[in-house]
Amino acid sequence: MNPFLDLGIRHEVVNAITEMSFEKPSPIQEKAIPVLLTGNDDFVGLAQTGTGKTAAFGLPLLELIDFTQKHPQALVLCPTRELCLQIAKDLEKFAKYIDNVSVVAVYGGANISDQLRQIRRGVQIVVATPGRMLDIIGRNAIDFSNVKYVVLDEADEMLNMGFQEDINNILSETPDTKKTWLFSATMPREVRRIAQNYMTDPHELTVGTKNTGNANIEHHYYLIKAKDKYAAFKRIVDYYPEIFGIVFCRTKIETQEIAEALVRDGYNADSLHGDLSQQQRDKVMKRYRDRSLQLLIATDVAARGIDVNDVTHVINFSLPDEVENYTHRSGRTARAGKTGVSLSLVNVKEQGKIRRIEKIIGKPFVKKEVPQGTEVCEKQLFAIVDKIRNVDINEEQINPFLPTIMESMQDLSKEDIVKRLASLEFNRFLEYYQNAPDLNLDARDSRSRDGGERGDRDDRRSRTASKGYTRLFMNLGSVDEFSRGDMLGFICNNANIPGKSVGKIDLKGVFTFFEVEDAEVNKVFEGFKGVDYNGRQVRIEVSGEERGGSREGRSRDRGSRGGDRRDRSRGERRSGGSSERRGGDRERGGFRDFSGKRKESRSRY
Ligand code: AMP
Secondary structure (H helix, E strand, C coil): CCHHHHHCCCHHHHHHHHHCCCCCCCHHHHHHHHHHHCCCCCEEEECCCCCCHHHHHHHHHHHHCCCCCCCCCEEEECCCHHHHHHHHHHHHHHCCCCCCCCEEEECCCCCHHHHHHHHHHCCCEEEECHHHHHHHHHCCCCCCCCCCEEEECCHHHHHHCCCHHHHHHHHHCCCCCCEEEEEECCCCHHHHHHHHHHCCCCEEEECCCCCCCCCCEEEEEEECCHHHHHHHHHHHHHHCCCCCEEEECCCHHHHHHHHHHHHHCCCCEEEECCCCCHHHHHHHHHHHHCCCCCEEEECHHHHCCCCCCCCCEEEECCCCCCCCHHHHHHCCCCCCCCCEEEEEEECHHHHHHHHHHHHHHCCCCEEECCCCHHHHHHHHHHHHHHHHHHCCCCHHHHHHHHHHHHHHHCCCCHHHHHHHHHHHHHHHHHHHHCCCCCCCHHHHHHHHHCCCCCCCCCCCCCCCCCCCEEEEEECCCHHHCCCHHHHHHHHHHHHCCCHHHEEEEEECCCCEEEEEEHHHHHHHHHHCCCCEECCEECCEEECCCCCCCCHHHHCCCCCCCCCCHHHHHCCCCCCCCCCCCCCCCCCCCCCCCCCCCCCCCCCCC
């Protein structure tokens, strides 16, 4: 038997939610539905967003409401227009097979006449944001005298947004006999006060730990210098090629600056903040939901109530002023039982804030290292390989060209073709990151202590050479079937130097870092001049970070990565966070158009 039927939900609704792939109740649904179905109690549910709260109160409402009557019997108040629309839509979906159900969504920023017309036609469930609801009450356009249930959804967020007084006024319009169901992710004093003032002996239920974040969220932080923040942020984004994230900033100016810098650098990003018109906001949100945007840069207030599934990362570009807001931010990921990462970029001074947030979420942060350029390259390479494997092939379109293509490739082995294909995009990352500095604060501190040199004792991933050695880069690696021994031989033979002159060899996928005694460096350059390996010209360069500083941050304007630069040439322009860029450049799991014409003249640090 379907577990929802067991809980007392009627067949029609069970059929509808089965179509929505609800197989079994979520923990909050399992606990709340039996209590709410009695219709006798006030109720306080402490649960994070994304835990299935809407059905937890929505399914019981559908059982308790008399749909033969055409007057409002339930009022759901929620903080934002997005959530309001989402709840109304969900309720309609749950009620798909029940006759005569009428749900109206009442929210600001939209035509009030349409909403009034719907109310006049007769509704049983009103889902509303507080401001617009008060407006309608003020016009005497709604009769709440038969309301039996009031749901306060995301109560903490409503109070955060300053709706306390509006809520009081709205509640005073409803009968004393109504039952109030309050849902909140956190239980600050103000929410507790609502429970005390408006509820009688409420049934309390907690899913997860009180005031803590969702257990499926991992919390990471990166310790960096403030001036390296943007560079570190981009590195991290590049390290997660499949990222679909919300980036939090403290001010709207910051959101705009970051979004603009990201767009310049070829990322699909846009900003969401309080200065946008509702129309602009809707457009940005639509593009984010459609995944035409990979990164949504938002302020706390603008992001409230955003309900987008599958957000992989919440990025705290700046930590929130109020540490309590951290929970709201991180709750945008790991929805509906999924996992997610909330990561924060912090400087030394902000470490105390991390400790305070740990107390609130009841979970320690994991300190992470900003990935090294080589690590980013490896990650990107495998993302490219994955993409090549999974690309959709339009047989009809490509088949006519195949004979010509095959002919022009006939002298290349399968391996050669694979390497070339992967290198098409990979080389750009390689080039961009080959001398990229270590952006971790610890690393930079120890370097300055050492007077500009960091010995390899203190960091195995050191990108500087051992004393007396120079660290060199070569564009061949393990995929070219070199072992360390082979590589040593290859270097010694070509450079005509003894094995003892070669220090550490760091063999990577398609490239290698190796150390050579300072005195022998020229021989290596000379020896490898004009050398080919399997048809590829061998390239040797000095590796090192001293020249770099935080250039990544500064050179953000020059084609740092894929992106869909073509869009910009179509005259589509960003302004005020509402740029209209083409949405069709989405790819399987990724967002960048790797075939896009990225600027080649990237700075080389
Ligand atoms: P909510 O917390 O109500 O916003 O729900 C978060 C997401 O989980 C929504 O996409 C719901 O459709 C989905 N969801 C809610 N309950 C269930 C369930 N029992 N099984 C599967 N998905 C669910």
